[in-house]
Amino acid sequence: xxxxxxxxxxxxxxxxxxxxxxxxxxxxxxxxxxxxxxxxxxxxxxxxxxxxxxxxxxxxxxxxxxxxxxxxxxxxxxxxxxxxxxxxxxxxxxxxxxxxxxxxxxxxxxxxxxxxxxxxxxxxxxxxxxxxxxxxxxxxxxxxxxxxxxxxxxxxxxxxxxxxxxxxxxxxxxxxxxxxxxxxxxxxxxxxxxxxxxxxxxxxxxxxxxxxxxxxxxxxxxxxxxxxxxxxxxxxxxxxxxxxxxxxxxxxxxxxxxxxxxxxxxxxxxxxxxxxxxxxxxxxxxxxxxxxxxxxxxxxxxxxxxxxxxxxxxxxxxxxxxxxxxxxxxxxxxxxxxxxxxxxxxx
Amino acid sequence: xxxxxxxxxxxxxxxxxxxxxxxxxxxxxxxxxxxxxxxxxxxxxxxxxxxxxxxxxxxxxxxxxxxxxxxxxxxxxxxxxxxxxxxxxxxxxxxxxxxxxxxxxxxxxxxxxxxxxxxxxxxxxxxxxxxxxxxxxxxxxxxxxxxxxxxxxxxxxxxxxxxxxxxxxxxxxxxxxxxxxxxxxxxxxxxxxxxxxxxxxxxxxxxxxxxxxxxxxxxxxxxxxxxxxxxxxxxxxxxxxxxxxxxxxxxxxxxxxxxxxxxxxxxxxxxxxxxxxxxxxxxxxxxxxxxxx
Ligand SMILES: Nc1ncnc2c1ncn2[C@@H]1O[C@H](COP(=O)(O)OP(=O)(O)OP(=O)(O)O)[C@@H](O)[C@H]1O
Ligand SMILES: [Mg+2]
Numbered sequence: 358x359x360x361x362x363x364x365x366x367x368x369x370x371x372x373x374x375x376x377x378x379x380x381x382x383x384x385x386x387x388x389x390x391x392x393x394x395x396x397x398x399x400x401x402x403x404x405x406x407x408x409x410x411x412x413x414x415x416x417x418x419x420x421x422x423x424x425x426x427x428x429x430x431x432x433x434x435x436x437x438x439x440x441x442x443x444x445x446x447x448x449x450x451x452x453x454x455x456x457x458x459x460x461x462x463x464x465x466x467x468x469x470x471x472x473x474x475x476x477x478x479x480x481x482x483x484x485x486x487x488x489x490x491x492x493x494x495x496x497x498x499x500x501x502x503x504x505x506x507x508x509x510x511x512x513x514x515x516x517x518x519x520x521x522x523x524x525x526x527x528x529x530x531x532x533x534x535x536x537x538x539x540x541x542x543x544x545x546x547x548x549x550x551x552x553x554x555x556x557x558x559x560x561x562x563x564x565x566x567x568x569x570x571x572x573x574x575x576x577x578x579x580x581x582x583x584x585x586x587x588x589x590x591x592x593x594x595x596x597x598x599x600x601x602x603x604x605x606x607x608x609x610x611x612x613x614x615x616x617x618x619x620x621x622x623x624x625x626x627x628x629x630x631x632x633x634x635x636x637x638x639x640x641x642x643x644x645x646x647x648x649x650x651x652x653x654x655x656x657x658x659x660x661x662x663x664x665x666x667x668x669x670x671x672x673x674x675x676x677x678x679x680x681x682x683x684x685x686x687x688x689x690x691x692x693x694x695x696x697x698x699x700x701x702x703x704x
Numbered sequence: 705x706x707x708x709x710x711x712x713x714x715x716x717x718x719x720x721x722x723x724x725x726x727x728x729x730x731x732x733x734x735x736x737x738x739x740x741x742x743x744x745x746x747x748x749x750x751x752x753x754x755x756x757x758x759x760x761x762x763x764x765x766x767x768x769x770x771x772x773x774x775x776x777x778x779x780x781x782x783x784x785x786x787x788x789x790x791x792x793x794x795x796x797x798x799x800x801x802x803x804x805x806x807x808x809x810x811x812x813x814x815x816x817x818x819x820x821x822x823x824x825x826x827x828x829x830x831x832x833x834x835x836x837x838x839x840x841x842x843x844x845x846x847x848x849x850x851x852x853x854x855x856x857x858x859x860x861x862x863x864x865x866x867x868x869x870x871x872x873x874x875x876x877x878x879x880x881x882x883x884x885x886x887x888x889x890x891x892x893x894x895x896x897x898x899x900x901x902x903x904x905x906x907x908x909x910x911x912x913x914x915x916x917x918x919x920x921x922x923x924x925x926x927x928x929x930x931x932x933x934x935x936x937x938x939x940x941x942x943x944x945x946x947x948x949x950x951x952x953x954x955x956x957x958x959x960x961x962x963x964x965x966x967x968x969x970x971x972x973x974x975x976x977x978x979x980x981x982x983x984x985x986x987x988x989x990x991x992x993x994x995x996x997x
Contacts, residue, residue, distance in 0.1 A: 408892075408896065409895075409896075410892050410895065410896075429895075429899055430892075430895045430896045431895065431896055431897065431898060431899035432899060435896065436896065437892075437893070437896055439889045439892070439893060440889070441887070441889055443887065443889035443890045443892065443893040444890075444893075445890060445893070445894070445908055446890075446912065447911040447912060447914075456897050456898070456907070457896070457897035457898070460897060460898040460899065460900070460903060504893075504897075
């Protein structure tokens with residue numbers, strides 16, 4: 358049974374701006390779905406419609422088999438973690454975590470027990486009597502998590518919960534949140550614009566662009582078979598190389614004339630070639646690669662340069678000797694993706 | 705923060721001079737005069753004065769009328785403060801719902817702040833105009849002959865009403881900006897945690913408004929005690945007669961109408977001590993407790 362189901366959900370803001378075009382997808386019980394996309398693509402809008410903080414312009418939203426379009430946020434059986442934590446500044450950590458339970462007529466003893474339990478799980482036991490202002494960013498983040506898990510909701514919603522933390526803490530919390538979610542088995546929707554978070558945390562990724570769903574798939578599907586040039590260039594660091602090429606004389610040829618792929622002679626016209634930097638083989642084949650810059654990353658190196666006058670990046674392991682200058686590369690056929698130059702869609 | 709240091713003592717003193725001289729000439733000097741003359745019995749016709757020690761103060765303590773006025777002042781202050789704050793809060797909460805995010809509205813309402821106090825006071829007095837004031841008429845239609853400035857309780861009622869009327873816009877603006885400074889996400893978190901709107905108000909909004917509310921409480925008490933002088937003067941038209949009045953007005957009546965400068969000074973000194981106490985109280989509490997950052 359689908360735990361959450363969106364059916365042609367659309368959002369038009371009062372000023373007439375269509376932030377989310379009709380979008381549909383289902384989320385299975387216990388699944389961790391990440392909504393990812395560039396700033397302003399409508400991730401938060403979509404999440405907030407699911408939370409009930411924003412009206413749904415049209416479409417159907419079901420949570421646990423119940424239509425909830427017009428149900429109050431408090432009655433949707435959801436919990437949300439906000440980007441700036443949104444803790445109640447005047448309440449202690451204990452009351453912050455317990456507040457949602459108190460309003461659901463939970464007996465006092467049970468609230469206390471659940472709060473202690475959640476605090477223990479999140480290493481917050483020593484801070485229960487502090488106010489949020491007396492906590493570090495990471496601890497506030499945990500309190501926000503505690504407030505969500507203590508309620509034992511049907512659905513967790515996260516809106517960029519880690520973006521206010523420093524890089525190290527972010528990595529640590531990322532792992533903790535994922536582990537916690539697996540352990541509790543609660544269906545989760547997680548919004549981020551960080552594709553590393555998306556890749557590492559998601560069971561399934563929904564890539565959004567300008568209010569439209571570009572692709573839905575597992576991290577591996579999204580990475581290895583992007584459905585469009587947008588997904589190809591958004592996911593992955595560095596992103597997939599996109600090179601303009603032509604169908605010509607029964608082959609896909611780079612502007613310099615090098616044939617990289619056989620093709621039916623009937624096809625003509627421009628095409629976009631995609632290849633991940635780590636699939637490029639340096640020192641083989643006969644495609645000329647002009648390296649301008651070598652980026653040393655410790656475990657590996659990135660060679661930035663041009664192929665046929667177009668920007669191109671290759672990824673090589675750490676002991677490959679490479680210096681700026683003229684090189685040759687092989688673009689293995691199996692690793693090549695072809696996109697329609699006009700629409701950006703995969704062929 | 706980095707502190708800048710002065711190399712000499714003269715520059716800072718020089719820079720403070722204009723402000724200091726104003727305070728000294730218009731505040732400390734008259735205050736000292738008041739303290740001094742509170743120990744003297746002034747001849748009503750200006751022929752010298754006699755040192756009487758604390759007699760002016762002990763006279764006040766034994767004066768039944770003074771105690772009655774003090775008591776009235778307490779009740780008056782409590783009523784004005786309570787209703788000014790409560791009404792303003794109610795209006796601010798309603799307005800906040802409408803104008804969340806809409807900047808043009810906010811600017812419109814801000815104008816009230818600049819215009820309201822004098823105009824509101826004037827309009828308030830108009831409401832009780834003996835011949836055509838709408839409130840006077842309303843009372844008439846209820847069978848009560850409302851006579852401002854003659855009937856004690858009628859005058860007291862008008863004093864409270866006009867004072868509240870004048871203060872509500874000020875409180876409203878402060879409450880509104882207090883409400884608007886509550887982060888949107890905190891309200892939204894509450895929306896998910898609590899389905900009852902009144903529950904959310906008392907558990908989240910109200911406590912977060914407490915710093916604003918406390919600040920306004922002190923401001924309003926001070927207002928009711930001192931700044932209502934103009935309202936009272938307009939309403940009783942300088943004819944104390946059987947009318948209610950507050951301690952500040954009594955200072956004026958005794959000093960300038962009764963020519964009892966000594967007694968009047970003693971009353972001012974008492975009021976100064978009261979202001980001092982309020983200020984200390986405000987600093988202690990505001991600085992220490994009600995802060996959530
Ligand atoms: N209340 C509103 N009225 C009109 N337009 C809005 C409103 N809120 C958001 N938008 C617009 O809708 C679009 C999507 O906004 P949204 O907040 O969902 O983006 P987002 O994907 O969460 O971006 P970010 O990563 O920056 O948080 C944006 O272009 C934004 O300008
Ligand atoms: Mg957002």
